[in-house]
Amino acid sequence: MKIEPLDLQGLRLVRPVAFRDDRGWFAETFRRDSLAAAGVTDDFVQDNQSFSVHPGTVRGLHFQLAPFAQAKLVRVLAGAILDVAVDLRRSSPTFGRHVAVRLDAETGEQLYIPAGFAHGFCTLEPNCMVAYKVSAYYSREHDRSLAWDDPELGIPWPVAADAAVLSDKDRAAPRLAALGPVFE
Numbered sequence: 401m402k403i404e405p406l407d408l409q410g411l412r413l414v415r416p417v418a419f420r421d422d423r424g425w426f427a428e429t430f431r432r433d434s435l436a437a438a439g440v441t442d443d444f445v446q447d448n449q450s451f452s453v454h455p456g457t458v459r460g461l462h463f464q465l466a467p468f469a470q471a472k473l474v475r476v477l478a479g480a481i482l483d484v485a486v487d488l489r490r491s492s493p494t495f496g497r498h499v500a501v502r503l504d505a506e507t508g509e510q511l512y513i514p515a516g517f518a519h520g521f522c523t524l525e526p527n528c529m530v531a532y533k534v535s536a537y538y539s540r541e542h543d544r545s546l547a548w549d550d551p552e553l554g555i556p557w558p559v560a561a562d563a564a565v566l567s568d569k570d571r572a573a574p575r576l577a578a579l580g581p582v583f584e
């Protein structure tokens with residue numbers, strides 16, 4: 401696998417290498433040693449999977465507070481998404497900035513997001529299956545949302561606000577200015 405840094409400190413794009421033959425292809429999708437060589441040493445403890453029926457479904461932006469802050473390694477098993485990470489580290493020179501990456505089942509590319517970011521995605525096709533590893537267990541008490549369409553974030557979502565399919569939780573999420581300090 402090839403692992404490349406992205407614009408915001410700590411984010412990585414992971415590109416699996418596919419070995420193709422008459423049957424199809426084979427690829428390694430997770431290697432602790434390759435990730436560690438690229439500076440990713442999180443201990444992933446939980447695997448998550450979600451399925452979204454409709455294109456224009458937005459999940460996020462989500463994060464968990466310490467001591468349950470999560471690094472995430474995100475990939476798409478079916479369909480395609482625009483995957484977004486927002487820097488919430490107060491001491492970061494890129495606080496409030498985001499990276500948006502297309503992830504799809506075809507390339508199998510993965511986005512590594514360290515703790516300290518909010519994460520969300522918008523589905524670009526029907527029937528999207530998204531899988532991701534997280535480095536801390538789910539904790540409902542520490543789970544937080546940030547408004548996906550906060551104009552201050554300036555995220556170029558591929559769906560209009562009135563057309564997005566959202567959970568009630570995400571529809572009611574606070575904007576960045578109302579969050580207060582969440583990560584050092």
Ligand SMILES: Cc1cn([C@H]2C[C@H](O)[C@@H](COP(=O)(O)OP(=O)(O)O[C@H]3O[C@@H](C)C(=O)[C@@H](O)[C@H]3O)O2)c(=O)[nH]c1=O
Binds near residue numbers: 459
């Ligand atoms: C995230 C999560 C949810 N749940 C439960 C809570 C709830 O009843 C149901 C659906 O939860 P949500 O609405 O939060 O699911 P969803 O909106 O898909 O939440 C996920 O969004 C993406 C963008 C992330 O980055 C994830 O960390 C996670 O926050 O699943 C768990 O049991 N374990 C978990 O780890």
